[in-house]
Amino acid sequence: MGRISRLGWAAYGLAASIVAVDQAVKFWVLYVFDLPARLSVPVAGPFSLTMVMNKGVSFGLLRADQDLGRWALSAFSLVVAAALAVWARNAERRLTAVSLGLIIGGAIGNAIDRIRFGAVVDFLDFSRLMFPWVFNVADSAITVGVVLLLLDSLTGDKSRAG
Secondary structure, eight states: OOOOOHHHHHHHHHHHHHHHHHHHHHHIIIIISOHHHHOEEEEETTEEEEEEEEOSSGGGOSOOOSHHHHHHHHHHHHHHHHHHHHHHTTOOSHHHHHHHHHHHHHHHHHHHHHHHHSSEEEEEEOGGGTOOOEEOHHHHHHHHHHHHHHHHHHHSOGGGOO
16 A cells, blocks of 8 residues: 555544544533533524534435434445545645545544434534524535535646546
8 A cells, every 4th residue: 555645644634633623522512511401502693503413414415314324324434534545645735635634534523423323413503694504513624625625626736637
């Protein structure tokens, strides 16, 4: 498999940081702030903290109410994270490494929730802005990572194209 590039290590470090922040914030929301007992708390303007245990994929799509679905989604998230980690090990562009680190970290963070709770802990609520989904730090990292990866694919080094 060879050596891991400097940017590959950076991607892994970012992924680990995303997992740590995601899980720490979820711990605070669940056990310190006790959002499950409060259900929804206005924070500022259109932003609220709202407790949602999401059994679906991103933004509640494709619900997996059965145990088989829970484990299938957990396994899928971990396989995607592993595949992206293989890609990241040889990253040559900073934006590629950042993108992959964000997606890997978010996928692992949400997989941890599915394994622990049978659902993903969502709590960031901007529904007053007509954004209908409640999400979390891991979802945000995945979304930003995918957008940056698309941007990277559009602006990357064209001299290597076939």
